[in-house]
Amino acid sequence: MPFDAGKLSSRERQLVEKLVDASRDLEEIYWRQSDPEDIPLTKMLLRSNEEKDQQLGRFLWINGGRYDLLEENRPFIGSDPTPPGRALYPKGMTRADVEAYLHAHPAERAGIYGDRTVVRRENGRLVSVPYRVAFGQWLGPAAQKLKEAAALSDDPAFAQFLRLRAKALTTDDYFESDVAWVKLENPKFDLIFAPYETYLDDLLGVKTSYGSAVLVRNEEESAKLAVFQKYVPEIQDALPLAPEDRPSKHGRAAPMEVMDAPYRSGDLRHGYQAVADNLPNDPRIHQQVGSKRIFFKNYMDARVQYVILPVAKRLLREDQAAKASAEGYLITTLLHEISHGLGPAFSRRDGKQMGIREAIGSTFSGLEEAKADITGMLGLYWLIEHGALPREKKEEYEASYVAGIFRTVRFGIGEAHGRAEMMEFNYLAEHAAIAREPASGRYVIDFDKMSGTVASLAKELLEIEATGDRARAEAWFQKYDKMPADLATALKETADIPVDIDPRQPFPEGLK
Secondary structure: OOOOHHHOOHHHHHHHHHHHHHHHHHHHHHHHHHOHHHHHHHHHHHHOOOHHHHHHHHHHHHHOOOEEOOOOOEEOOOOOOOOOOOOOOOOOOOHHHHHHHHHHOHHHHHHHOOOOEEEEEEOOEEEEEEHHHHOHHHHHHHHHHHHHHHHHOOOHHHHHHHHHHHHHHOOOOOHHHHHHHHOOOOOOEEEEEEEEEOOOOOOOOOOOEEEEEEEEEOHHHHHHHHHHHHHHHHHHHOOOOOHHHOOOOOOOEOOEEEEEEEEEEEOOOOOOOOOEEEEOOOHHHHHHOEOEEEEEHHHHHHHHHHHHHHHHHHHEOHHHHOOOOHHHHHHHHHHHHHHHOOOOOOEEEOOEEEOHHHHHHHHHHHHHHHHHHHHHHHHHHHHHHOOOOOHHHHHHHHHHHHHHHHHHHOOOOOOHHHHHHHHHHHHHHHOOOEEEOOOOOOEEEOHHHHHHHHHHHHHHHHHHHHHOOHHHHHHHHHHHOOOOHHHHHHHHHHOOOOOOOOOOOOOOOOOO
């Protein structure tokens, strides 16, 4: 991940270095949320002079612990299975345990289900500890560094965001700083710096983990996004949902940035390497001001070059593999991220409104990733029908989308994106939009069937989120998230192609 600091002034370089330094504090927290027992081992192995020690230490670093995030969280050190709640809940706790406890102590639900609390067991009771307390040792220094970075910024709005985010770290209230972040206009520098995603929590699906990304604007690529920003409200209005389940996006901010990320930490650094993000996740922010889509150009370029196109050439019929492109993958990824902010903002259950994450539970992450994929493709067809994207590129976009599926299912269903796209593949195959040629062993896309199949799947996923039907979501994935034998056989042909990239960052990494 090269970074040309020569294009920055001395003051700007100091700003970037201060943001990187603050990001290292979030790295410390992430490990204590994910797998704190492996911190001493990882540090010891990485400092060893033995090559095998260094290789194992590097693999621990890639995964942020002993569980292989791209192999269904299987342990590669020892045999103990991954705790579904990692270190965010007492060891051995199950969802049934939590619900039984809350049945006896209903007043404690808000704390136990809080997205920024660690649940601990003390004297036979469950205690919810706010993140600001549990991780205060690192949040305090991180907040101070953000204040120092604000003093180095020549952008008053970005400086104010940094000061607000510093305050949020010590209060666990990110609302004001999230609003300020979404409202930033074409910043030269930007920063993701919060506990946003719930990928570590397979118990309740609500606890967020800390992650950061230091960002520098890619002006040329950012300028190309205007057409997509223009049509976000119209795509929302066209979704196959009742009007009350698709709140209007007219007048809501939908900023999009193409950025290079010279440094990432925490949940943006380990396991799956995101090439884009749609944040914040707070539905209140989506309703009041919108959300921001960020595309990590350097990560996207690496994924396409080292993974996407090589996999497509192995698995798709030759003429269709040739259609997959970096541009097509960028477009489908862009629409995926837009679609995280589309659809219902809340679930309706028994006439009451509740958060979709809480309603769906541990299946939420996979469901939401699938919804974003499929709703993004639905949006793509809308843009083509309305002349905003060229009709002659439709097959290029679809081939690029399918190539992305082949890349992602290699993660297995233990990872949210892998589970989502495994389900998508099986649904497309069930409806003959994708089929394997017996003679060649290659897969073929039926381009005539793609749009109709996508539309029917989008309706199902959007309705599950709108109704908050946990049982329906779990039954849907149970039916569709298993890898079929023919695909498992085909994927063996890609064994020499990387499953994902391991970024080498231009700033020192590690644990203190």
